[in-house]
Amino acid sequence: TWDETGLCVTAGAGVVLADLEETLSRHQYTLGSLPQSARIATVGGAVATEAFGLFAAGYGGMRENTLALEAVLPGGEVIRTSASGAASRTFHHLLIGTEGAFGIVTSATLAIRPVPEVRAWCAFAFGTFADAADALRLIYRSDARPAFVRLFDAAAARERFAGVVPGGNVLLLLGVEGSEIVQTGQYQTVFAVCKQVGGEEVAVDGDAWYESDRFRTDAFAANGRSGAIADVISVYTPWSSANAVYRALSDGLQADVCALTTQIGYATPHGVALDMLFVAETASPEDAIARHGRVLQNAREIALTHGANVAHHYGVGVARAGWADAERGSAQTEALRRMRTAQTKKSPAGL
Known part of the structure; x- marks a missing residue:
């Protein structure tokens, strides 16, 4: 459903972003910012990973554009949150970008805007x-x-x-x-x-x-070759250290990769996100997995040493989980674990 007067649309978690955008465009509206994975990305997945799109520099990411959520908690309770309501704002933001740790998003109300004139x-x-x-x-x-x-x-x-x-x-x-x-x-x-x-x-x-x-994915074509690996490292850094972070990552990763390119696709008055695409060629799939881990570990250490964040808009996931703990510090990590433990105790399956 959509509210033309209130400039928002409510869609189920399984709706594909590109399909939603196509529907809106027929009425001269747009979500504003779509990730390059929009043809395979869903509303729920974008919220859970706090996705950023190609036009996020102007319109923001999913956190800024998610106005309300419906989610199921580990105990089976269905809740509805709002970004504007003081009573539910805190839990609303806790569900965005936490990859299902505190609840599973079942639908989201997203901001829309008229298609720009020019x-x-x-x-x-x-x-x-x-x-x-x-x-x-x-x-x-x-x-x-x-x-x-x-x-x-x-x-x-x-x-x-x-x-x-x-x-x-x-x-x-x-x-x-x-x-x-x-x-x-x-x-x-x-x-x-x-x-x-x-x-x-x-x-x-x-x-x-x-x-x-806009929907190009062939940058990861190397993943289809035996012994090869391609991935993106995304870090956010304040402007004051942006060039130092770029130089340190570029120099520090060269020995383990055969190709390395960097793009900036998101900026604010306070800082910038660096997206570094690397390709490595090894002798076997096992070697590729080991090389991938080494590159990621090296990148995280460099980022943290220079005051950058270890992840920005590609989620955290298993590969970045340990480094996210290092970035947050033990106190924040323990607080989040206690919150999650309190939630999962209500789940019949302990999920």
């Missing part, structure tokens, strides 16, 4: 990752809030935009949207900041790139 793209090449990141930081210090952000380091730019971006350069691709008046003002700000930091405007067809890459 979308414009702005693409600039920079000589270094630090310069491109600094331009992005200054943009988010201003009143401009690009809905789409994608910074490609030199390796990623070479892979995706060969012949368009000068060799060795970093690409910053930004999409601004809204009404004609709002979009124009934001575009002018973005353009001015990029020029100020030394960026060179390049001809990138943003719409064409978005349509071809």
Whole structure:
């Protein structure tokens, strides 16, 4: 069901995000931000992992866009929460991003908005990752809030935009949207900041790139080869340490991988998320599993040493669980375990 006046839609946990977006688009509405996995991602899964979409820089992730939830607690009780109600707000947020630890989401009420009147793209090449990141930081210090952000380091730019971006350069691709008046003002700000930091405007067809890459999953094609492994490491870092974290991760992971590219797909005035895609080739599936674990362990240690978070928008899961404990500290971890234990004691099956 949907409420056009209140700009929200309620959908079951099993509804596929891309199908929901297609239904809304027929009425000129949109969820605003969809993950690249939207064709296989469900509403419940997106809430449980606190998913972030390609336009999360402008519209936020699932936490900001989940207005109400229905969930089943371990004891079988059905509850309904609200992001706006003081009485249920705390438990509402506890269900988002905790991957079912405190309850299973059965339906969610999500924010929607009218399809923007205009979308414009702005693409600039920079000589270094630090310069491109600094331009992005200054943009988010201003009143401009690009809905789409994608910074490609030199390796990623070479892979995706060969012949368009000068060799060795970093690409910053930004999409601004809204009404004609709002979009124009934001575009002018973005353009001015990029020029100020030394960026060179390049001809990138943003719409064409978005349509071809919005649901792209072939980055993980290596996982189909025996002895190969591909994965993404996503960390969030304050702006003050963003370049140091990028350099430390880039240098620290090179020995164990055969390919490493970095993109930024989410930014705020306070910090930024780095997404590092790596591919490793080994002699056997067993070696690949061991290599995968070593790369993840190395990345987590580097991230924590430099003040970054060990995970941002790909959930926590088994691979990151131990490092999430290290990031939180023993007191927070124990408090969460006690809460979860109190809940699971009510479950007949002890789940």
